[in-house]
Amino acid sequence: MGFQPFLALSASAGSGKTFALSVRYVALLFLGESSSSILAATFTNKAAAEMRHRVVEALRRLDEADFAPFLGELAKQTGLSPDEILAKRPGVLRRFLDSPTHIVTLDSFFVSVLKAGALEIGLDPGFVTKEEASVGLQEAFLEELDREGMLPVLVELAIQMERRRVEGMTESLASLYAQDPLLPPFPEGDGTLRGLEGEIEALRASLYERVQQVGASATAVRNFAPATVAELFAKSVFNHPSLEEHRNYRKYLPKDPRIEEEYQQLRTLLGRWAAARERAVLHRLGRLYDHYRNTRISRAKSRNMLDFDDLGYFAYRLLYESLSKDLLYFRLDSRFRHILLDEFQDTSTLQFLLLKPLIDEIFAGKGQSDFRTFFYVGDTKQSLYRFRGGVEELFDRVAEHYGIEVNPLSHNYRSAKGIVESVNRWFAEVMPGYLPQIPQSGKEGYVEVLEAEEPLAEATAQALRLIDAGIDPERIAFLVATNKEGKELQERCVEAGIPTVLQTSSSLRTLPQIAALVRMAEHLYREEALDAEALLRRSGRKEHPDLGWYRPSMRPVEVLHRLLESYAAFDNDPNFLRLLEFAAGYESLPEFLEEFESSRIGVAPHTLRGARILTIHGSKGLEFDYVILLDRSGRGSSERDALIPRYNENLHIERFFYRISGRERFDETYAELLEERKAAAEKDRLNLLYVALTRAAEGMIVLKKPEQSIFEPLGMVPMRRGELPKIEDESKVQEEAPRIPDVVLSRYGRQEEPPTSEDEGEGPDYEAILFGTALHYALEMMEPFGPEGIEGALDAVRNRYGAQLSEEQIAAIASRMEALMQDEPFTQMLRGARIQKEQPLAHRGKLLQIDLLLDYGDRFRILDYKSSRKFAEHHRRQLRTYIEAVESITGRPAEGALVYLTEEGVEIEGLGMEN
Numbered sequence: 001m002g003f004q005p006f007l008a009l010s011a012s013a014g015s016g017k018t019f020a021l022s023v024r025y026v027a028l029l030f031l032g033e034s035s036s037s038i039l040a041a042t043f044t045n046k047a048a049a050e051m052r053h054r055v056v057e058a059l060r061r062l063d064e065a066d067f068a069p070f071l072g073e074l075a076k077q078t079g080l081s082p083d084e085i086l087a088k089r090p091g092v093l094r095r096f097l098d099s100p101t102h103i104v105t106l107d108s109f110f111v112s113v114l115k116a117g118a119l120e121i122g123l124d125p126g127f128v129t130k131e132e133a134s135v136g137l138q139e140a141f142l143e144e145l146d147r148e149g150m151l152p153v154l155v156e157l158a159i160q161m162e163r164r165r166v167e168g169m170t171e172s173l174a175s176l177y178a179q180d181p182l183l184p185p186f187p188e189g190d191g192t193l194r195g196l197e198g199e200i201e202a203l204r205a206s207l208y209e210r211v212q213q214v215g216a217s218a219t220a221v222r223n224f225a226p227a228t229v230a231e232l233f234a235k236s237v238f239n240h241p242s243l244e245e246h247r248n249y250r251k252y253l254p255k256d257p258r259i260e261e262e263y264q265q266l267r268t269l270l271g272r273w274a275a276a277r278e279r280a281v282l283h284r285l286g287r288l289y290d291h292y293r294n295t296r297i298s299r300a301k302s303r304n305m306l307d308f309d310d311l312g313y314f315a316y317r318l319l320y321e322s323l324s325k326d327l328l329y330f331r332l333d334s335r336f337r338h339i340l341l342d343e344f345q346d347t348s349t350l351q352f353l354l355l356k357p358l359i360d361e362i363f364a365g366k367g368q369s370d371f372r373t374f375f376y377v378g379d380t381k382q383s384l385y386r387f388r389g390g391v392e393e394l395f396d397r398v399a400e401h402y403g404i405e406v407n408p409l410s411h412n413y414r415s416a417k418g419i420v421e422s423v424n425r426w427f428a429e430v431m432p433g434y435l436p437q438i439p440q441s442g443k444e445g446y447v448e449v450l451e452a453e454e455p456l457a458e459a460t461a462q463a464l465r466l467i468d469a470g471i472d473p474e475r476i477a478f479l480v481a482t483n484k485e486g487k488e489l490q491e492r493c494v495e496a497g498i499p500t501v502l503q504t505s506s507s508l509r510t511l512p513q514i515a516a517l518v519r520m521a522e523h524l525y526r527e528e529a530l531d532a533e534a535l536l537r538r539s540g541r542k543e544h545p546d547l548g549w550y551r552p553s554m555r556p557v558e559v560l561h562r563l564l565e566s567y568a569a570f571d572n573d574p575n576f577l578r579l580l581e582f583a584a585g586y587e588s589l590p591e592f593l594e595e596f597e598s599s600r601i602g603v604a605p606h607t608l609r610g611a612r613i614l615t616i617h618g619s620k621g622l623e624f625d626y627v628i629l630l631d632r633s634g635r636g637s638s639e640r641d642a643l644i645p646r647y648n649e650n651l652h653i654e655r656f657f658y659r660i661s662g663r664e665r666f667d668e669t670y671a672e673l674l675e676e677r678k679a680a681a682e683k684d685r686l687n688l689l690y691v692a693l694t695r696a697a698e699g700m701i702v703l704k705k706p707e708q709s710i711f712e713p714l715g716m717v718p719m720r721r722g723e724l725p726k727i728e729d730e731s732k733v734q735e736e737a738p739r740i741p742d743v744v745l746s747r748y749g750r751q752e753e754p755p756t757s758e759d760e761g762e763g764p765d766y767e768a769i770l771f772g773t774a775l776h777y778a779l780e781m782m783e784p785f786g787p788e789g790i791e792g793a794l795d796a797v798r799n800r801y802g803a804q805l806s807e808e809q810i811a812a813i814a815s816r817m818e819a820l821m822q823d824e825p826f827t828q829m830l831r832g833a834r835i836q837k838e839q840p841l842a843h844r845g846k847l848l849q850i851d852l853l854l855d856y857g858d859r860f861r862i863l864d865y866k867s868s869r870k871f872a873e874h875h876r877r878q879l880r881t882y883i884e885a886v887e888s889i890t891g892r893p894a895e896g897a898l899v900y901l902t903e904e905g906v907e908i909e910g911l912g913m914e915n
């Protein structure tokens with residue numbers, strides 16, 4: 001086939017696009033090109049790391065059987081025989097390792113471009129990058145508005161946009177900033193709104209009178225009764241293009257033909273009113289935007305910190321307004337002769353514009369003897385980033401613009417036959433232009449669609465099933481819809497004893513131990529002595545270490561280091577080194593804490609083992625042997641941006657439409673645009689499902705909700721195809737099942753697990769944990785165990801938790817204890833039993849702590865207190881573990897009960913062994 005210098009591959013998931021990209025990269029090396037002249041850009045850090053890995057592995061292991069397909073492709077592309085390739089390999093590998101490489105994410109490439117030319121635009125090249133805009137941005141913006149006398153404009157706009165919160169407006173401004181180079185000019189204010197409102201009012205009044213005069217019904221008359229223009233605009237009568245079509249009016253129209261005429265005029269005027277409102281909003285927004293942008297620019301410069309949007313803004317200015325290409329290449333110390341782009345369907349227009357000067361440079365040499373190439377791959381079925389400016393249309397436009405051949409690939413090399421065929425069946429009908437893939441694997445694989453009311457709960461059960469079938473957790477990935485669900489699932493996995501790695505974000509601050517450690521530092525700084533166990537429970541320690549060494553004058557790195565020493569369980573994790581490195585850059589804790597919150601320190605790769613938990617978005621381009629795909633728990637959100645952009649041929653924004661509910665009835669262009677957006681949103685949803693369902697190589701379990709499922713558009717029904725692998729040693733499975741949850745991690749000491757509930761996006765509710773912990777403590781300290789012991793127990797609680805609990809909370813603890821002591825079923829259970837409180841048990845290498853163990857001589861009852869019902873299912877599973885442990889240790893039967901001590905009173909839920 002030879003080497004085609006300009007080529008694009010547009011092909012389905014698993015068809016080998018990234019594989020082809022790696023082959024091409026290596027082929028260029030064998031053709032004598034230096035790695036410093038090749039730019040290979042991907043979307044995520046993970047993909048870039050993966051690509052580097054593939055290239056190095058290929059160069060090292062080309063002679064191994066696993067790399068035969070790679071070698072075969074390489075031979076085709078380079079025109080060399082496999083033997084020639086293998087003979088050249090050592091030299092190529094040496095040169096590769098000795099030269100700088102540019103296998104990077106687009107964002108990090110733009111960072112290096114910007115660093116190279118920073119001084120040109122008044123930036124300090126030592127700037128750091130951050131994930132999101134900083135906390136004080138809004139205040140700084142408001143200060144700027146105040147200084148410039150612009151606050152009244154903000155207020156007027158707020159009234160016009162019916163926004164009660166400043167945040168709503170700064171969000172709109174932030175989204176303008178994110179696409180600054182693509183913005184159309186903002187309209188001038190034309191002051192037509194008032195005049196139009198007068199005209200509309202006059203027409204309304206006239207119609208009101210006319211419909212009254214012809215004797216129309218009260219309802220028909222009411223439609224034109226006095227109202228503000230906005231109220232009138234919202235009326236459903238305007239759903240009818242003409243009153244002829246409206247049965248309340250039809251028969252009266254002949255009596256006064258002016259009615260229909262005026263109705264039509266009114267509709268036209270309302271349409272113009274919406275457009276005038278749009279102009280007024282955009283005009284004010286434009287005025288504010290200038291100041292918003294100033295604030296962003298000057299803050300980025302003065303703090304020397306750039307987020308993604310700043311990066312795009314400055315890189316554009318640099319490339320298009322400030323710097324010659326030659327100077328840029330000189331500064332970058334390389335001149336790219338070859339560009340390879342992965343996942344091109346998700347490239348935003350702005351990103352493309354930033355690359356365009358480099359691509360143009362390549363095509364400038366086209367036709368000459370100079371060897372320059374451009375290659376990109378993608379799949380518009382997998383485009384997911386429309387919401388942040390990804391435009392899949394770019395794929396074909398770029399090919400057309402540069403005259404690049406676009407080739408398909410029709411085989412699937414990733415997934416087993418059963419998976420490929422199931423995916424073909426699900427999508428053939430619903431995705432326009434879907435080309436069924438041809439499975440390449442000889443394996444049948446495993447596919448199961450299960451209905452589950454609670455996908456999060458079912459997911460752990462299914463993972464245990466896979467693990468019990470002998471599948472290493474490392475080979476399993478859970479795919480979830482949102483980061484929040486990822487966190488919740490991880491909690492459940494911890495408690496089910498399944499090791500997991502949460503990859504919903506690659507940021508260090510999302511690692512539980514790191515987050516806990518920083519939270520500890522924060523508590524020290526704020527002098528809030530919140531229960532350290534609750535925060536650092538994952539460290540596996542029991543005692544609260546002495547933190548008396550803390551001094552407010554200490555540097556952040558010192559505080560963190562001392563905390564690490566105090567909680568020795570954190571040894572040897574390179575992520576802690578990264579944290580310390582980051583902290584070393586700050587002099588004071590508050591400064592460190594603020595920056596840490598929006599930091600972008602990557603997680604050290606390969607430091608963690610276990611099943612992966614990722615969002616579907618995060619799984620793009622990746623593959624896993626086994627995938628458990630979870631339906632979304634809550635409902636998805638629908639698009640509600642105030643400004644709807646319409647793009648021109650160059651994919652710049654031609655104009656914005658201002659969203660007003662019902663405007664589509666008065667404005668055809670707006671109606672069409674809205675329809676296009678809806679169709680696009682629909683397509684995005686399908687794309688997301690496509691990405692999710694094409695990640696598995698060997699097995700896939702889909703957990704679908706019976707109702708309101710994201711899988712509904714596919715007509716997916718419960719099914720099963722293929723078999724899970726058979727584990728050779730059946731006895732091992734017997735012995736291991738049911739698996740023992742890792743109780744040391746999930747629950748330790750007396751405290752309840754931190755709830756990560758639906759309604760709090762912000763993680764554990766430490767108030768509730770503290771309350772639960774104190775309540776447990778009170779019950780433990782109650783001596784004797786009866787109403788007479790309550791007073792003494794409360795004293796103990798005051799001694800230990802007095803500083804953190806309010807008097808009301810202590811009173812609430814007292815009343816819950818009293819309720820328990822008076823509860824008939826509870827006191828009944830105590831009769832004839834030897835009572836053991838906080839009984840520790842060692843079982844299968846794990847330490848369990850039982851709240852109340854009642855020993856009746858021939859059998860046991862285990863009671864577990866809970867202060868909330870939030871995690872009932874979790875509590876039940878936990879209790880079953882305790883029952884099993886007690887039975888196996890003592891050889892006597894045991895049963896258990898959950899004792900819920902809630903505001904409503906005492907409720908006891910009994911639980912026997914189920915199997």
Ligand SMILES: Nc1ncnc2c1ncn2[C@@H]1O[C@H](COP(=O)(O)OP(=O)(O)OP(=O)(O)O)[C@@H](O)[C@H]1O
Pocket residue numbers: 011012013014015016017018019020069070379382412413414620621622623694
């Ligand atoms: N020609 C080939 N011969 C053998 N194996 C291949 C070939 N092409 C791809 N593969 C393997 O198939 C799997 C999927 O390939 P790859 O990740 O390149 O697909 P992709 O098209 O980039 O998928 P996605 O669109 O999901 O990113 C990989 O494990 C890869 O090594």
